[in-house]
Amino acid sequence: MSAQTAAKPLPLASAKRRPALLLAEFDTPGGIVHACEKIRDAGYTQWDAHTPFPIHGMDKAMGLRDSKLGWIVLFMAIGGLSTGVSLFMYMNGIDYPLVIGGKPPAAWPASVPVFFELTILFSAFGAVFGMLGLNKLPRHHHPIFESDRFRAATDDKYFLSIDASDPKFDAKKTRALLESAHPGAVELVEEEG
Amino acid sequence: MSAKQPTGDSANRVPRIKEGGPLSSAWKIFAGIGALGLLGAGAGYATDSKRFAFAYLFAFFCFLTPALGALFFVFTQHMTKAGWSVTVRRTAEFFMAGLPIFTILALPILVLAPTLYPWIRHSAEHGAHHGAEHAAPAEHTSLEALAIEKSALAQDHAAPAGEHETPPNAAKRATTEDSHSPPATAGAHGSAVERGEPAAGSEGDPALEEAEEAEHAAILKHKSGYLNTTFFYIRAVFYFAVWTWLSLSFFRFSTEQDTSKKHDSTTKAQNLSPLAAVLFAITLTFAAVDWIMALDPLWYSTMWGVQIFAGSVVSMYALVILTALSLKNNKLVGDEINVEHFHDLGKLQFGFLIFWAYITFSQFFLIWYSNIPEETTFYNRRWHEMSGAWQGVSWALFFGHFILPFAVLLSRNVKRRIHVLPIGCIIILVMHFVELYWIVMPTIGPLSISWIDVACFLGVGGAYLALVFRSMTRHPLIPVGDPRLPRALQFEQA
Numbered sequence: 001m002s003a004q005t006a007a008k009p010l011p012l013a014s015a016k017r018r019p020a021l022l023l024a025e026f027d028t029p030g031g032i033v034h035a036c037e038k039i040r041d042a043g044y045t046q047w048d049a050h051t052p053f054p055i056h057g058m059d060k061a062m063g064l065r066d067s068k069l070g071w072i073v074l075f076m077a078i079g080g081l082s083t084g085v086s087l088f089m090y091m092n093g094i095d096y097p098l099v100i101g102g103k104p105p106a107a108w109p110a111s112v113p114v115f116f117e118l119t120i121l122f123s124a125f126g127a128v129f130g131m132l133g134l135n136k137l138p139r140h141h142h143p144i145f146e147s148d149r150f151r152a153a154t155d156d157k158y159f160l161s162i163d164a165s166d167p168k169f170d171a172k173k174t175r176a177l178l179e180s181a182h183p184g185a186v187e188l189v190e191e192e193g
Numbered sequence: 194m195s196a197k198q199p200t201g202d203s204a205n206r207v208p209r210i211k212e213g214g215p216l217s218s219a220w221k222i223f224a225g226i227g228a229l230g231l232l233g234a235g236a237g238y239a240t241d242s243k244r245f246a247f248a249y250l251f252a253f254f255c256f257l258t259p260a261l262g263a264l265f266f267v268f269t270q271h272m273t274k275a276g277w278s279v280t281v282r283r284t285a286e287f288f289m290a291g292l293p294i295f296t297i298l299a300l301p302i303l304v305l306a307p308t309l310y311p312w313i314r315h316s317a318e319h320g321a322h323h324g325a326e327h328a329a330p331a332e333h334t335s336l337e338a339l340a341i342e343k344s345a346l347a348q349d350h351a352a353p354a355g356e357h358e359t360p361p362n363a364a365k366r367a368t369t370e371d372s373h374s375p376p377a378t379a380g381a382h383g384s385a386v387e388r389g390e391p392a393a394g395s396e397g398d399p400a401l402e403e404a405e406e407a408e409h410a411a412i413l414k415h416k417s418g419y420l421n422t423t424f425f426y427i428r429a430v431f432y433f434a435v436w437t438w439l440s441l442s443f444f445r446f447s448t449e450q451d452t453s454k455k456h457d458s459t460t461k462a463q464n465l466s467p468l469a470a471v472l473f474a475i476t477l478t479f480a481a482v483d484w485i486m487a488l489d490p491l492w493y494s495t496m497w498g499v500q501i502f503a504g505s506v507v508s509m510y511a512l513v514i515l516t517a518l519s520l521k522n523n524k525l526v527g528d529e530i531n532v533e534h535f536h537d538l539g540k541l542q543f544g545f546l547i548f549w550a551y552i553t554f555s556q557f558f559l560i561w562y563s564n565i566p567e568e569t570t571f572y573n574r575r576w577h578e579m580s581g582a583w584q585g586v587s588w589a590l591f592f593g594h595f596i597l598p599f600a601v602l603l604s605r606n607v608k609r610r611i612h613v614l615p616i617g618c619i620i621i622l623v624m625h626f627v628e629l630y631w632i633v634m635p636t637i638g639p640l641s642i643s644w645i646d647v648a649c650f651l652g653v654g655g656a657y658l659a660l661v662f663r664s665m666t667r668h669p670l671i672p673v674g675d676p677r678l679p680r681a682l683q684f685e686q687a
Contacts, residue, residue, distance in 0.1 A: 056685045070605065102564065109561055112554065 020143035020191040022174055023150065024160045024183035029055045032158035035181035036061040039160065042177055046166035050150070050159040072130035073123050080122025084115040143191040157184070207451075208526045208670040215523035220662035227655020233648030238301075243637065244645050246305040250484065251633040252649035253302060255626050256657045257295050258501065261477055262509025263288035264436070265502075267443050268466040268473065271459075276680030277537060280529045280671045284517045286447055287668075288509065291661040292440035296433040298653055302484065303429055312420045312490035315413050409491055420490060428483055432476045439469050444664075450674035459676055477502055488636045492571050496556040503549035508625035510542035511618035518615055520670055529671050532609050533684050539608030539617075546602065546621065550595040574635050582639035586631045594624040626650075 026032040029051065036049055040063040049062060085108075092098060093106030103110055132138065144150055144161055153159050160183070162174055171188065178186050210217050234252075238245040266285040270278045307313045413420070443462060450458040478498030486497045494500075514535060520526045560568045575583040601607060602617040634640070672678065 066605070074603075101562065103562075109558055112558065 016193060017190040018193045019164045019171055020146070020189050021164055022162045022169075022171075022178060023144065023147055023187045023189055024178040024181070025149060025152070025185045025187075026158040026160070026181075027184050029158060031182065032160055033057060033061045035160050035178070035183065038177065038181050039162065042168070044162055044166050044168050044174075046163035046169075048161055048163075050144075050153040050161065052154055052156065052158075067134070069127065069130050069134060073126045076126030076130075077119050077123040080119040081115055083122070084111070084118035087118075088114060143189055146191065147187055147189050149185065149187060161189075206527075207673050208520075208529065209668075210525060210666045210670065215525060216519070216662065217666055220659045220666065223655045223662055224659035225655070226651050227653075227657075227659050230648050230650070230652030230655050232652075234645065234652045237643075237645030237648050241643075241645065242305070243308055244643055245649070246301070246308045247633055247637050248643065248646040248649040249301050249305075249653070250309060251630055251646065252653040253295070253298060254485065254501075254629045254633070255650060256654050258505035258625070258629070259509040259512050260288055260292045260295065260440075260657065261436070261473070262505035262507075263513070264292060264440055264443070264469070265473060265506055266509060266513070268439075268469040271443075271462045272466040272470065274463065274677070276677040277534070277684040279675045279677050279681035280526070281513065281517055281534050281538060281681075283447065283668075283670060283672050284520070284530075285509065285513050286444055286672075287661050287665050288512060288516075289440045290444045290664045291657050293437040294657055294660050296437060298656060299429065299433065303426065306422075306425065310487050310490065312413055312416070312487060313422055313425070315410070315490075316417060316421055412491060416490065420487060425483060428479060432480050435472050435476050439465075439472065443469070447672050447675070448668050450672060451669050452674065454674040456676050458674075474498075474502075477505070485632060488633070489570065491567055494556055494560065494568070494571070496552060496559075500549075500552050500556060503545060503552045504625055504628055507542060507545040507549050508622055510538055510545060511621040511625070514538050514542065514618045515615055515622070518611060521611070526670050529682060532611060533686055534681070535611050535614060536605075536608045536686060539602060539614055542618070542621070543599075543602045543608070546595070546598055550599075553590075575631065579635075579639040583631065583635050586627065586640060590624065590628055590631060593620065594628060598624070 024035065026035060032049055032051065033055060036058065039047055040061065049058060051058075088108070088111040089106055092100075092111075097105035099105065100110070149157075150159060160178070162169060162178070168174070175186055175188070234245065234249060237248065263285040267282060267289050269275075270282050275282075302309065307317070442465060446458045446462040446465075478501075481498045481501035485501070486493065517526075517530050517535070517538070521530055557572060560572060575587050577584075598617050598620045601620065602614075607613045607617065630646075634646075675681075
């Protein structure tokens with residue numbers, strides 16, 4: 001016990017600690033799905049579930065709407081396609097018309113592979129960077145890692161975290177709400193600030 | 194895992210088409226349509242046997258392709274031990290179970306093969322004149338007939354039998370000829386200029402024509418190891434034997450399990466499916482070459498089999514989704530087939546739609562780019578020849594078979610809205626028929642839809658669908674004995 005305390009850097013006396021989030025631990029997937037439905041119905045917005053594997057029906061239990069990622073990818077795909085088409089049409093059709101392989105200038109079927117590849121390239125960029133952006137990544141640290149308990153999220157425990165920035169967050173009431181879902185443990189995670 | 198559980202009702206009830214209930218007499222309606230269609234087709238044969246032969250080939254492929262696609266779906270599901278698709282697999286199995294009837298429906302094609310395939314006519318004549326070889330200039334080979342036939346295509350087909358032209362057309366043609374070709378070629382050959390054929394000059398010059406014909410004869414002689422009548426019929430028997438055997442086997446494995454509930458039916462189906470995959474790939478590819486590509490024996494494309502395969506699979510998904518939806522809308526199945534299954538079928542349909550576009554464009558792209566005359570004939574005929582009669586259909590395929598359904602089916606929400614999804618399926622199905630029409634019919638002339646085409650289409654389609662819907666009334670609508678059924682019932686998109 002004492003070794004564990006010593007290993008952790010002691011907070012400076014002057015540093016203020018403020019609550020970052022409330023963390024509830026569950027032992028079963030059913031337990032966390034049920035808890036998520038409660039939090040969803042209570043109207044919280046800044047919260048998340050952390051599980052070792054995807055759980056069917058979780059989107060519905062959390063009340064998640066469709067991801068915006070599809071629209072980002074579609075927008076980027078159209079951008080990639082029009083980049084390809086206009087690049088080719090301008091260069092080979094207007095700026096420097098050139099007969100290649102006996103084809104007239106701006107013979108578009110020859111460039112369909114280019115149109116296709118640019119569409120895919122832009123879409124892939126949109127998907128990867130859009131996903132990172134929507135997840136607010138990259139970031140160096142998240143207060144949830146202050147909790148030692150949370151390590152089990154990649155092993156055999158299921159966690160629900162409610163961010164302190166949520167407008168409905170209230171240390172006492174929120175804790176009571178979480179406890180009503182019968183979690184294994186509830187922990188208040190603090191961060192320096 | 195999730196809260197979704199099959200209700201006790203749907204788990205115990207065996208979904209069937211009940212006597213006198215919805216869809217119970219659908220097969221009779223199809224049988225009636227088929228009988229009327231085949232009667233009409235018979236009248237078509239009596240009127241114009243050549244038109245009938247091509248119209249029938251078109252109709253035959255319209256329904257053979259989704260039936261083969263259904264066989265593909267069934268064995269891929271077994272091969273991958275798929276759990277999600279068990280409930281909808283039965284719908285595909287019904288379409289697969291109709292395959293044996295094509296053995297009978299193929300008879301007109303096999304009998305009229307000499308009308309359809311110029312190489313048969315050629316080999317018959319060539320065999321007769323074997324001693325004389327092909328060099329004798331006076332000899333009228335079928336290739337010469339083919340050449341004349343081709344130039345006749347350029348004439349206005351609206352005129353009966355292509356003999357008499359209406360005065361305005363004749364006048365227009367005369368002016369074209371005056372400005373472009375020597376007066377000696379006036380007549381049937383002159384219109385080659387209009388078509389913009391690169392080889393147009395050879396048609397006017399008898400020496401060049403002979404040389405071209407001799408070359409074609411040499412090519413056909415070279416191909417006669419494959420393109421000869423004996424081997425042609427042996428292959429046809431082989432294809433139908435394989436398709437009948439595979440479809441009956443897979444259907445029996447699945448339906449015997451409905452009552453026996455034994456796992457070894459699933460094992461048998463799994464063990465057969467790799468062999469089925471190999472046989473399917475070989476038979477479909479060679480059948481596509483034998484029955485469609487050989488319509489023009491001098492033309493070839495190594496991607497041909499894949500193109501027919503892509504169309505088969507995408508049209509099958511459209512048919513299976515539409516049929517499963519009608520089962521659901523008629524309350525014949527409940528939650529066993531739900532939005533999750535339609536979503537996945539829709540995804541696969543969308544994927545194979547893109548695959549179709551990829552394959553068909555690649556074939557066009559390579560032929561267009563290399564621009565070798567013997568390869569470009571296929572697209573030239575569907576673009577420039579016959580005054581561009583088929584150009585509109587070519588554009589329609591580009592937009593209707595790819596751009597439009599792509600846009601409709603792209604969104605996840607469309608695939609999950611079972612009132613919107615069928616719109617995409619209907620577009621795909623209709624365009625699949627248009628594609629086959631576009632593949633087969635330009636062989637005989639410009640675009641003109643004849644009642645014989647319609648009669649053949651209804652005849653073959655009615656006969657096939659009657660068999661499909663009849664087996665639907667006799668078996669449960671989902672494989673109730675399949676050990677993976679619970680996985681399909683609980684299936685949910687992650």
